[in-house]
Amino acid sequence: MHTRPLKPPALGHNPAAMFFTAPPARALAGLLRSLDRWAPSFSTRMAMGLFFTPLPTKWPARARALPAGWQVERLPFEGGSLAVWRRLDTRPQAPRVLLVHGWAGDASQMLRQAEALAAQGLEPILVDLPAHGRSSAWRSNLGQWVRALFTVSARFGPWQGVVAHSLGGLATAHALARGLPAQAAALIALAPPPRQFLSWFGAAMGVGEGLAERMQQRIERRLGVRMSEFEASWLAPRLRQPILLVHDRDDRTAPWHYSQGLQAQLPGSRLQLTQGQGHRRVLDHIEVLSAVAAHLQRPAS
Template structure:
């Protein structure tokens, strides 16, 4: 692999950085602060709406033509589409590299680096994440970005490398917890099955054999199988801490989390608990205060992890068979919201 230093002229200007430093952004912040003093509920609602809306708007990114030899492909996604950029002059068989932008960015920001990778023998793939660039939608969030990366990986992957920036890197973290960890988790599962089979073939049927195969091996493997996810999560948490990103996320979320008695650093463990509560609980090591760490551990299992989705789906299908698709989707969302409200309520009670 050849690594080249990019000249300053090769980098693409990020309009979001200019906007956040502009008088317009300071004016919006002042208006929201004044509105919050008059009506906290209205001010909070408008602020949250802006929080999930990429600023500046996508008009600038949509107005740019797709430069040759790049080709835009639209992948259907959640009632809209995400735009995936590929070069039309690259022969198949090269190592594939996915490049993702950050919040309020677009694929054009990563194009200079992608051209450099193409010159070095790779096949770069650019992605406009939901509500960004030429993709559909005007509001998005981290969980939707994770789902979009899963969809793009299933259609255009697998990847030999990924380059991610800012919030795109955080979305990649949750994708890796599932995709990358799936391989060693399969090894653990197969190893436990092989060991149980060997003991079953070599020992006579007895309660002691059942204790070993159904108790010890099944029980230990049921816990150890989460080890790859925990190790990957720890690796990314180390990157986030060393880069200063964790401190920024904690600072941004501290005011909101403090209303229910949680520290800003509890945000990442609770967010991780939507994937699995075990890595989420392990991630609480970043919370220095013992009481805050204990409260986060206690409420993390209340978040709806991915293992509960089949249970929710079956319950909705059995209990409400005549409900429309929109009603079923609303009930599923309500179940997630009940978990969040319960977690925040219990956190406030524990504190």
Template sequence: MTTHNPAAAFFASPAARGVAALLRGLHHVSPALGTRVAMGLFFTPMPTKWLARSRAVPRPWVERRLPFEGGHISVWQRADIEPGRPKVLLTHGWAGDAQQLRPLADTLAVAGFEPVLLDLPAHGRSGGWRSNLLQWVRALFAVTARFGPWDGVVAHSLGAMALSHALARGLPAKRVALVAMAPPPWQFLRWFADAMGTGEGLAARMRGRFERREGASLGHFEPAWLAERVTQPTLIVHDRGDITAPIVGSETLLAGLPAGRLHVTEGLGHRRLLSDPAVMQHIAEHLFSGA
């Protein structure tokens, strides 16, 4: 396992260091209170969501709002796509939004697919300000019930982790592409606690609180658990130098998949591969081979 901590870079600014100092103080005075505050911070996406919600989206893309858990999730479709094409669902990662996948979706449209983009809860134009992986899984099932089933599914980063769990739970899809899949949530909790300077005790309390609240084990997001249950032909795309989501997680998943292959890129990092022409073509060819 790499020793790099992606959360440390995010909490390097003076304001973020102040937040970390406040959290350490709360955690010292009252671990229970510190844990509650940490949970609120951990499950709130970065402020890029405000930019995403104000961004204009060009036609032919149109937004559909699907009721979801007292609010809505935003689904994007192209108005110029005729019915009957193979359907592909695409979704983003933490602090991202559906429009990050638009270049790939447009490429798939040219290739003959009907792409559907999803803003996950608390991201993009979807409602909410806080979210978590289990809610993302429920959102994937909700959008599938309305717009699926899928000939293909594509997801990036933490969205790929949520998608893998949904597939393991029976989400109907024929072929899968996972792009820069994030590490499992337990690793993120440890990184977060380390960046806050509170030690692994906070991470353990956050895990316990989350699992009790959601009635689910974070162990069911570990690559080894997922690999035994994701049976679809799966393409994994990962950059060798990705420091946000180290490639070891994708390699672990690949080792247990019954029908998986790994495409490794160089120099694209965590996000640039989403719009890289060669990567997009590789994903389109993988999905097309099952259409």
């Protein structure tokens, strides 16, 4: 791990732009800009449909064979089902750890973490969140992810710990603040709060803050949750578990200063930085695997 002095990343970079530069997305952006000038209500509905659709879709994840030694159990969830991954050789009564992927990901991205924790005598439980992997639906949102985590916890919890990546980390932090039963948590490459994503989305589509503000109003009405509840200032006073935050300095999808901002408001938490791993490779970094396993093995204070 690197220990050189922290320097804030450049804030002009827009991570959302990488998802909307392919020709089909550019065509949608052009249509959205035209609609936003002449029919802003319709453009808002269209934008929300695009915003809540994971890109790429879950077909590639579904096409992959289930790894050897794993099975999938389905849990009923909001008219569909959640795919929950479990190892076939789990020791009876082993403490359980929940592993949560990020947006446009799936449970397979957490396998290296799961195997490292299993080697420490823990039982890893992985979940394909709604609209991802082998779970139902094609669109989803952060509020639904939080509900999904409580559904999985009702069946398999309480947890020795939770390991979560990116937007899954933000959903996990909110669920923990709402009482998700876990002794500790490791949040890897924590995503920025949703209001920042809306700003990035509006800029990437060329429509700006007006659309982002209308989307925020509709999303908050639909979810019944204020976006401010995913900000560090709301989360930190409500998080009681020991928290390990891991982030890579070269993460261009979720800049590391969002993890730094949460850590600064969480007494007793720890921020561990890597270099050169980016947003997803950091999950499999050997030092990260060791740090997460050690953090979750510590007894709750």
